[in-house]
Amino acid sequence: MQSNFTSLDWIIFCSYFLVLILTTVILSQTKVKTSRDYFTGGNAMPMFAVAISVLATSQSAATFLGGPEYAYKHDLTFLGFYVSAFLAVVFVSKILVPRFYAINAITVYSYLEHRYGESSKRYAGVMFLVGRLFASGARLYIGALAISMILFSDIIPSHIAISIAILMIGALGYTYFGGVKSVIFSDILQALTYVGAGIAVLVYLYYSLNTDFSTIVNTLSDNNKLKLVDFSFSGGFTFWTLITGWFLLNIAAYGLDQDMTQRVLTCKNKEAGAKSLIYSIIFTIPVAMLFLAIGLLLYLFYQHPELSSVKSACIDQNVDGQSVKIFMLYILNEMPEGLRGLVTVGAIAAALSSTNSVLSAMSSVAIEDIYRPWISQNKKSEAHYLKASRFMVIVFALLLSMMAMLSFYWQQYSELPLLNFALGVMAFAYASLLGVYGAAIFTNRGNETTVLFALIGGFLTVLFLQPYIIGNIIEIKVDFAVMMVVGTLVSFGIMMVGKQDGAIN
Numbered sequence: 001m002q003s004n005f006t007s008l009d010w011i012i013f014c015s016y017f018l019v020l021i022l023t024t025v026i027l028s029q030t031k032v033k034t035s036r037d038y039f040t041g042g043n044a045m046p047m048f049a050v051a052i053s054v055l056a057t058s059q060s061a062a063t064f065l066g067g068p069e070y071a072y073k074h075d076l077t078f079l080g081f082y083v084s085a086f087l088a089v090v091f092v093s094k095i096l097v098p099r100f101y102a103i104n105a106i107t108v109y110s111y112l113e114h115r116y117g118e119s120s121k122r123y124a125g126v127m128f129l130v131g132r133l134f135a136s137g138a139r140l141y142i143g144a145l146a147i148s149m150i151l152f153s154d155i156i157p158s159h160i161a162i163s164i165a166i167l168m169i170g171a172l173g174y175t176y177f178g179g180v181k182s183v184i185f186s187d188i189l190q191a192l193t194y195v196g197a198g199i200a201v202l203v204y205l206y207y208s209l210n211t212d213f214s215t216i217v218n219t220l221s222d223n224n225k226l227k228l229v230d231f232s233f234s235g236g237f238t239f240w241t242l243i244t245g246w247f248l249l250n251i252a253a254y255g256l257d258q259d260m261t262q263r264v265l266t267c268k269n270k271e272a273g274a275k276s277l278i279y280s281i282i283f284t285i286p287v288a289m290l291f292l293a294i295g296l297l298l299y300l301f302y303q304h305p306e307l308s309s310v311k312s313a314c315i316d317q318n319v320d321g322q323s324v325k326i327f328m329l330y331i332l333n334e335m336p337e338g339l340r341g342l343v344t345v346g347a348i349a350a351a352l353s354s355t356n357s358v359l360s361a362m363s364s365v366a367i368e369d370i371y372r373p374w375i376s377q378n379k380k381s382e383a384h385y386l387k388a389s390r391f392m393v394i395v396f397a398l399l400l401s402m403m404a405m406l407s408f409y410w411q412q413y414s415e416l417p418l419l420n421f422a423l424g425v426m427a428f429a430y431a432s433l434l435g436v437y438g439a440a441i442f443t444n445r446g447n448e449t450t451v452l453f454a455l456i457g458g459f460l461t462v463l464f465l466q467p468y469i470i471g472n473i474i475e476i477k478v479d480f481a482v483m484m485v486v487g488t489l490v491s492f493g494i495m496m497v498g499k500q501d502g503a504i505n
Contacts, residue, residue, distance in 0.1 A: 053183070057260060079228060100261070118373055121373075127432055141407035172394070436491060439495035
């Protein structure tokens with residue numbers, strides 16, 4: 001496949017990176033004196049800015065490319081994921097956020113120190129770092145796929161590595177100097193970019209079809225593409241998985257994952273933090289619908305040529321023997337110059353919004369939950385911790401880049417769909433944390449020892465249930481939702497074995 005980028009596309013592409021450089025310079029002027037300011041923005045961030053930042057963080061390149069892919073191949077049942085997320089966010093807002101603000105937390109894992117002791121916070125922090133390394137490495141890899149296709153017209157390993165480096169350097173610019181405050185304001189820019197790009201392609205796709213709106217709806221309905229709820233037991237995004245495993249995942253994502261919850265902890269109080277979460281989902285649902293709608297129109301474009309203006313549309317989804325997502329295929333082969341560059345920039349913005357945020361989150365956990373308690377007796381200055389925080393941002397940038405390359409080979413071996421792959425790797429840490437926090441909040445059981453074993457037990461349970469392990473033993477495929485439920489129950493069960501050792505609830 002040859003790249004169809006024109007001079008206008010490259011001008012738009014380069015202009016976007018110029019804007020990134022300029023905004024990086026502007027946002028890096030933020031005065032940061034302590035690690036707390038670096039990680040919480042002085043608890044002075046506007047509620048709506050935080051809500052948009054949470055939206056941008058949740059909408060990675062996996063959604064930008066994977067959302068249309070899901071609707072193209074299936075239907076609208078993925079939208080139920082965000083309905084599940086709304087219910088989960090209500091739970092987080094009412095149960096978790098007030099507890100975090102009550103102890104003036106910098107990270108969500110501070111609650112475990114309050115509940116069980118300092119070691120518990122450290123154990124949970126390590127589990128988060130491991131799980132987030134898996135999940136965000138996968139997200140970074142998905143974004144790199146798009147960049148590689150743009151720059152090199154292929155997705156061979158060396159070009160994927162260069163694309164990962166481009167994205168990571170862009171993310172580092174925001175995070176290193178200004179901390180979470182710069183990340184939040186940059187997320188607003190990224191969100192506007194990729195939502196604007198999505199709207200542009202939806203409008204263009206709609207007018208490229210030689211038919212009216214009612215015919216589009218009727219054709220999609222006749223092909224069973226408008227189904228919103230699936231009551232079968234087939235796995236995926238059915239009603240049953242959405243109220244079980246996916247519901248648990250969303251509680252963990254919005255309430256126990258420092259990558260998301262760090263934004264909430266930058267608000268001035270618990271009420272503003274809770275509202276920012278609620279609004280983030282309210283904003284996210286129409287954005288998700290936008291990209292699913294693109295997938296539906298792509299289905300009509302490619303599968304119903306009688307409705308398409310372009311009768312010779314390229315539909316070969318293989319490049320170098322590897323699958324290319326249908327949206328990227330459309331961008332590179334069917335879109336006019338200018339618009340192609342704009343939409344490509346949207347994919348990059350989606351990738352950057354999730355990458356710069358995770359650097360700040362991982363650094364905050366490493367410094368506040370692990371490093372600071374470890375050397376607290378040495379009485380280091382705040383300038384020392386701020387310097388260490390920025391150093392850890394660079395360390396995690398390198399680690400995530402390596403994990404992204406590993407994900408390149410991992411996905412080929414596991415043969416998982418793009419969207420399921422990016423979401424699925426989160427289960428390793430989430431199931432463990434859900435069990436521990438469930439015990440901490442709703443029972444009087446557990447102690448520092450059981451926290452450690454519960455985190456390990458949940459992780460190993462999810463690992464064992466992976467298709468490349470259990471599938472090789474008894475030839476059975478375990479759905480992701482089942483992994484979440486079983487992993488959480490194992491972690492919670494281990495917590496119930498331990499008696500409370502006197503910590504405060």
